[in-house]
Amino acid sequence: PPDIPLANVKNHLSQFQSIATANGGNRAHGRPGYLASVTYVKGLLDAAGFQTQQQSFTYGGATGYNLIADWPGGNTNDTLMVGAHLDSVTAGPGINDNGTGSAASLEVALAVARTGFQPTRHLRFAWWGAEELGLRGSTFYVNSLSAAQKAAIGGYLNFDMVGSPNPGYFLYDGDDSDGTGSGPGPAGSAEIEDTLEAYFTSINVPTRGTDFDGRSDYGPFIANGIPAGGIFTGAEGRKTAAQVELWGGTTGAFDPCYHRACDTVTNVSDTALDRNSDAIAYAVWTLADDTGTPGE
Ligand code: PHE
Ligand code: ZN
Ligand code: ZN
Ligand code: ZN
Ligand code: CA
Secondary structure, X not given: OOOOOHHHHHHHHHHHHHHHHOOOOOOEOOOHHHHHHHHHHHHHHHHHOOEEEEXXXXXXXXXXXXXXXXXOOOEEEEEEEEEEEOOEOOOOOOHHHHHHHHHHHHHHHHHHHHHOOOOOEEEEEEXXXXXXXXXXHHHHHHHOOOHHHHHOEEEEEEEOOOOXXXXXXXXXXXXXXXXXXOOOOOOOHHHHHHHHHHHHHHOOOOOEEXXXXXXXXXXXXXXXXXXXXXXXXXXXXXXXXXXXXXXXXXXXXXXXXXXXXXXXXXXXXXXHXXXXXXXXXXXHHHHHOOOOOOOX
């Protein structure tokens, strides 16, 4: 798997910040900064050779958009999807939440194109609208699929907040190994969690499980039996003393600017963003060449 250049990921964050600044300070559903963000991401993917679709939906009286990008090739009956929400809250530019997941996924997609990666599975990337209003875009997408189209998605990787300034390294607990009570995910979710974990083990960074309860866009996928997983560096919750021992940082919020105007380009841990971008690439390269049966 390629080493994803942090500078490229950070350039995308600067672009999202500029888009917000030029559009009333946010990139929220129904606001011009959202569509400008879609246009930015779509332009890069089109130029790289992806087949893109801008899927429209209506929520709260405003038009929202999902951007779906297919990489030509691979078994379309066993598609691996990677997704991140591209919208912010209205309070601010949404750089950690979720410029980070959007930019890291974008740079992994561009690395697929640069390297000419031709995996056995089909690859599809998605940037979701209106997550902040209740997972509206991802829910619209999953509901738009036929039963056969849902069955063709063998796995879904979600990235929402992967550069928190006081980061933890949490993996969605698809096998419920920490017993937090959110329950195991669909069969196949454990393999996704194990694959992400293998990357962090290789760089000697410990991980912990986090609730797999549907608080981001993987929710509609697991509700339909599609295996899923992802990384999360923490939001409004506070890092415990034990977690400071594990990861460094301070016993305060993982992201003190969560859903606030101060969620700007300075509200990001470069170390976390770099590690997590590389982890996404590792998972895509490893899982996309899965030789087992779909979803396993
Ligand atoms: N979905 C939440 C938001 O966008 C963030 C979050 C992601 C919370 C993953 C928990 C787990 O505000
Ligand atoms: Zn790197
Ligand atoms: Zn989010
Ligand atoms: Zn949010
Ligand atoms: Ca659990």
